[in-house]
Amino acid sequence: MQNKYPRINYRNGKRFFFRFSLLQRIQHVILFSCVITLGLTGFPQRYYNEEWAKPLFTFMGGIDVAPWIHRGAGSVLLALFFFHTGYWMFLFFRNRIKPLIEQRTLSPVTFFKAFLAMEMMPNGKDGRDIIQMFKWLLYLSPKPPQYDRISWKEKFDYFAPYWGIPILGPAGMALWFRDEFSQVLPGWLLNAFYIMHTDEALLAGLFLFFVHWYNVHYAPEKFPLGTVFLTGYLSEADMIHEHYAEYIEAMTESGLEHEIKPQGHH
Amino acid sequence: MLHLIKTIINKVYIIFLMCFTVWYGFFLYPVIYGHGGADHGVDMVASADAEADAEISALLNEADMQEKQFASALKERASTATTNLGYMVVEEEYVQGHFHHVGMTVEPDDTSLCIRCHGAIPHDKAKAIRAFLNMHAFYIACETCHIQPKDEGQIWAFRWYDKESGSPISTPPGLTSKDKSMYGNYGAKIAPGRISSSGQFMFLNDERERAFVEKYLKEKDRLGSTQQSKMKKVIHRRIDEKPLMCDGCHNEKKSYLPFDDLGYPHRRKQDLVGTEVAGMVAKYQEFYMPKFLLPGKGWDADTPNPTEEHDTH
Amino acid sequence: MGVLPNKRLHHATQRQAEAFTAALAIFLVIFMLGGLIWTPSVQAEDELNCVLCHKFRGLSRIDENGRFRLFYINENLFMKGPHKRIMCMDCHRDIKKIPHDPAEKVSCTVECHLTEPSGKQKFSHAPVKKVLEASVHSKYDKEGNLKDYPEDYPSCKNCHEQPLYRPLSFFKGESAGISRRGLSRCKTCHQTGDFAEDFYSHVTSRLQKTRESKEIVEVCAKCHGDPAFQKRHNLDNVIESYKETFHGKAVSFGSNETADCLDCHVVYGESVHSVESHKEPTASTHKNNIAATCRNEECHFKAGEALASYQVHTDYDNAEKYPMQYYMLKFFKGLMAAVLYFFVVVIFLELLRRLFPNFSFIKEKPADAESVLRNNSTEKGA
Numbered sequence: 001m002q003n004k005y006p007r008i009n010y011r012n013g014k015r016f017f018f019r020f021s022l023l024q025r026i027q028h029v030i031l032f033s034c035v036i037t038l039g040l041t042g043f044p045q046r047y048y049n050e051e052w053a054k055p056l057f058t059f060m061g062g063i064d065v066a067p068w069i070h071r072g073a074g075s076v077l078l079a080l081f082f083f084h085t086g087y088w089m090f091l092f093f094r095n096r097i098k099p100l101i102e103q104r105t106l107s108p109v110t111f112f113k114a115f116l117a118m119e120m121m122p123n124g125k126d127g128r129d130i131i132q133m134f135k136w137l138l139y140l141s142p143k144p145p146q147y148d149r150i151s152w153k154e155k156f157d158y159f160a161p162y163w164g165i166p167i168l169g170p171a172g173m174a175l176w177f178r179d180e181f182s183q184v185l186p187g188w189l190l191n192a193f194y195i196m197h198t199d200e201a202l203l204a205g206l207f208l209f210f211v212h213w214y215n216v217h218y219a220p221e222k223f224p225l226g227t228v229f230l231t232g233y234l235s236e237a238d239m240i241h242e243h244y245a246e247y248i249e250a251m252t253e254s255g256l257e258h259e260i261k262p263q264g265h266h
Numbered sequence: 267m268l269h270l271i272k273t274i275i276n277k278v279y280i281i282f283l284m285c286f287t288v289w290y291g292f293f294l295y296p297v298i299y300g301h302g303g304a305d306h307g308v309d310m311v312a313s314a315d316a317e318a319d320a321e322i323s324a325l326l327n328e329a330d331m332q333e334k335q336f337a338s339a340l341k342e343r344a345s346t347a348t349t350n351l352g353y354m355v356v357e358e359e360y361v362q363g364h365f366h367h368v369g370m371t372v373e374p375d376d377t378s379l380c381i382r383c384h385g386a387i388p389h390d391k392a393k394a395i396r397a398f399l400n401m402h403a404f405y406i407a408c409e410t411c412h413i414q415p416k417d418e419g420q421i422w423a424f425r426w427y428d429k430e431s432g433s434p435i436s437t438p439p440g441l442t443s444k445d446k447s448m449y450g451n452y453g454a455k456i457a458p459g460r461i462s463s464s465g466q467f468m469f470l471n472d473e474r475e476r477a478f479v480e481k482y483l484k485e486k487d488r489l490g491s492t493q494q495s496k497m498k499k500v501i502h503r504r505i506d507e508k509p510l511m512c513d514g515c516h517n518e519k520k521s522y523l524p525f526d527d528l529g530y531p532h533r534r535k536q537d538l539v540g541t542e543v544a545g546m547v548a549k550y551q552e553f554y555m556p557k558f559l560l561p562g563k564g565w566d567a568d569t570p571n572p573t574e575e576h577d578t579h
Numbered sequence: 580m581g582v583l584p585n586k587r588l589h590h591a592t593q594r595q596a597e598a599f600t601a602a603l604a605i606f607l608v609i610f611m612l613g614g615l616i617w618t619p620s621v622q623a624e625d626e627l628n629c630v631l632c633h634k635f636r637g638l639s640r641i642d643e644n645g646r647f648r649l650f651y652i653n654e655n656l657f658m659k660g661p662h663k664r665i666m667c668m669d670c671h672r673d674i675k676k677i678p679h680d681p682a683e684k685v686s687c688t689v690e691c692h693l694t695e696p697s698g699k700q701k702f703s704h705a706p707v708k709k710v711l712e713a714s715v716h717s718k719y720d721k722e723g724n725l726k727d728y729p730e731d732y733p734s735c736k737n738c739h740e741q742p743l744y745r746p747l748s749f750f751k752g753e754s755a756g757i758s759r760r761g762l763s764r765c766k767t768c769h770q771t772g773d774f775a776e777d778f779y780s781h782v783t784s785r786l787q788k789t790r791e792s793k794e795i796v797e798v799c800a801k802c803h804g805d806p807a808f809q810k811r812h813n814l815d816n817v818i819e820s821y822k823e824t825f826h827g828k829a830v831s832f833g834s835n836e837t838a839d840c841l842d843c844h845v846v847y848g849e850s851v852h853s854v855e856s857h858k859e860p861t862a863s864t865h866k867n868n869i870a871a872t873c874r875n876e877e878c879h880f881k882a883g884e885a886l887a888s889y890q891v892h893t894d895y896d897n898a899e900k901y902p903m904q905y906y907m908l909k910f911f912k913g914l915m916a917a918v919l920y921f922f923v924v925v926i927f928l929e930l931l932r933r934l935f936p937n938f939s940f941i942k943e944k945p946a947d948a949e950s951v952l953r954n955n956s957t958e959k960g961a
Contacts, residue, residue: 057832139940140939179881186888187888207919283930294920350793352745352747366651366741368651400638
């Protein structure tokens with residue numbers, strides 16, 4: 001992996017820092033295409049009474065087509081969820097468990113420790129970062145938080161769909177296959193699934209539109225479009241701004257300690 | 267310099283985003299605390315409407331018959347009904363309790379200053395013919411029959427005006443159509459006017475009259491009841507004691523309205539002045555309503571003389 | 580209007596003389612056929628020329644009770660329904676002369692002059708009245724006593740306007756309207772009058788819903804959607820809760836394939852006038868029959884019995900009746916508010932911080948690279 005994606009890449013004499021592999025970026029593209037499609041075909045149904053709902057739903061194919069687009073996109077998303085689960089398990093095994101086996105140190109304790117050490121896992125530093133962030137936000141410290149490779153915000157962004165899909169997906173499946181479902185389980189569960197499906201979707205939609213897009217697109221230094229989801233590499237300025245800890249580590253590792261820039265603004 | 271501009275743009279954008287964030291905060295609340303549908307917070311207007319409806323409906327519960335009538339009239343809104351036949355969609359006005367399909371919506375006459383107080387279906391006194399009179403009011407302005415030339419030898423000129431804009435138009439398309447459902451439904455009305463010395467046509471109810479009515483309605487509450495009566499007299503000063511009668515136009519000799527000039531096709535003119543209509547008018551007069559031509563005096567003895575009560579006099 | 584465009588009768592490339600002869604021949608045939616088929620039916624039904632006056636839209640008045648009375652007849656539409664073959668005076672029976680006195684209310688249960696072909700009897704809507712009177716919509720209870728608020732119970736006109744045909748074409752795929760090609764098959768034999776066209780419309784209209792599902796819901800909502808009505812009869816707002824279901828949503832987007840009010844509240848295959856209270860053991864919505872209603876052969880026939888426990892008319896604000904829905908909604912609303920408002924505050928503060936990036940109430944030494952690394956490595960033990 002290190003060879004395929006150098007940690008620091010140079011383009012036009014500028015430094016870019018590795019963030020996401022091609023496979024990850026492809027997963028992300030599938031994820032957001034599905035989510036947007038699901039939103040465009042789903043929210044008109046939730047808000048069937050609003051003025052915008054009917055034209056949008058008609059545009060998405062109307063009552064005969066749009067529900068099938070919705071189901072199709074949902075199926076792809078659910079498949080992506082399973083793929084991604086296999087994907088991180090594979091990486092976890094290859095990068096963290098296999099070395100333990102080779103070193104003959106695999107035990108429940110080391111396994112658990114390895115599990116917690118995965119970069120997406122929330123950890124103590126996230127807690128300290130959040131405290132530092134509030135200090136900084138409230139003008140109580142001149143130091144912005146110095147995030148590692150994955151900041152707590154990004155972890156939140158990651159776990160939002162990773163918790164959302166298992167709620168939305170099966171609920172959607174149950175509503176889709178309501179007849180078969182009712183052969184085994186009581187019909188009132190569909191009432192519950194309906195709420196789960198529609199309310200969790202609303203949360204996801206409102207979150208993505210505002211919080212996620214603010215972090216990656218609306219923020220002043222990103223506007224109008226953050227490009228890391230396409231290139232997989234982040235510019236030095238953004239890196240300093242968002243992942244200072246990771247930046248220093250990457251620079252140190254590449255023997256560029258003397259070129260590390262301070263984390264000031266502008 | 268460039269740096270300064272950049273900084274300013276940056277700050278302005280930040281402030282804009284802050285405003286957006288605050289807006290989003292307010293936007294979120296009804297979105298979260300309504301659960302879809304129109305009547306649950308998402309659409310504030312709709313829920314306010316529903317509340318008003320509920321209030322009126324509550325009134326209906328306790329009210330006696332008259333209050334009920336009043337309340338239900340208050341509750342009624344002009345609404346349309348849609349019937350989708352698959353190969354055609356019938357969009358029509360909704361008339362409560364009406365069985366036959368209307369098949370159209372009617373453009374309101376925003377121009378007539380009489381309608382502002384008297385409504386679009388004003389005729390009520392002459393029980394036997396009021397529906398006929400209202401039928402005429404649909405495409406003939408009030409002043410056409412209710413204001414006739416006072417001086418000998420003076421005559422009005424007549425033009426069609428567009429119900430929406432009020433401006434004079436040439437022959438409305440419905441008039442020459444062979445489609446019977448277009449009859450009387452021209453989106454326009456015939457109104458009298460004068461031709462000035464410069465050859466300019468001016469409607470009788472012109473800007474000046476309109477301004478009178480406008481001003482009166484605005485100032486009405488400020489005026490005392492005596493002044494109100496005075497004002498009414500002034501506004502209605504030109505109204506005739508006796509309106510133009512049916513046979514004024516529906517006769518074979520000389521029609522008050524110049525049908526030809528107004529663009530009536532020959533066959534329709536013949537219907538109006540020939541046996542079909544004029545004959546019926548005569549028959550009506552003879553057999554069923556001897557005093558038919560004096561609205562209010564014939565047929566229904568309970569109706570008081572219009573000259574005593576009619577508020578246009 | 581959805582009707583297939585006329586076939587091109589001849590090719591422009593044909594020789595002129597031929598074209599002329601053909602055109603003439605076709606013209607003659609059409610003319611002759613037209614004479615047979617197109618008897619001017621308006622005149623035929625309206626012998627007394629009622630539309631001489633009633634064709635004017637403005638023919639109207641406000642009656643003594645303050646009701647708007649409209650006497651307009653839209654002939655084009657009148658001729659598009661099953662009543663087209665009935666004369667005005669067949670229903671408005673008290674009108675004996677023209678011009679006429681104010682007409683009485685029409686009774687839908689009188690026998691009209693038509694003969695009902697299956698039983699060779701005078702046609703009447705009286706059997707419908709019988710069914711209606713046995714349903715939940717009857718003014719009278721089982722003992723024959725007048726119910727409370729009898730004026731709230733519907734009669735024909737509360738649900739029905741003048742009926743209109745909704746013919747279907749199956750000729751080349753299914754579509755709305757009359758298939759002229761299909762009709763031409765009928766007219767091969769049945770040439771007299773409008774018989775073929777009427778019969779075609781009559782039958783094909785009844786192969787589908789004679790009114791769109793959306794219109795059905797609106798008809799029921801006239802009463803059941805009125806808050807005061809609900810209060811008087813102690814009913815839930817079933818219109819609102821229906822619209823929140825996927826059935827309701829699909830209908831609002833124009834579907835006619837999903838269930839509307841009548842599909843669930845009438846026993847499968849029975850007259851739509853026979854709606855019963857869910858308390859009646861014979862009702863389609865009685866707790867013992869719901870499963871059968873859902874699982875009828877046109878709907879959820881693959882479903883299990885358990886589907887019956889699905890709560891269609893959920894009132895999400897009613898914690899007593901629908902506790903699961905109520906508390907689930909509470910949870911999700913709380914979750915949503917907590918997550919979103921947390922981030923709204925964080926983002927607002929972040930933006931505010933960016934306005935004055937270098938200011939701080941408490942001064943600190945900026946971190947050096949080593950301390951950052953040290954701080955970081957504690958988490959990366961493994």
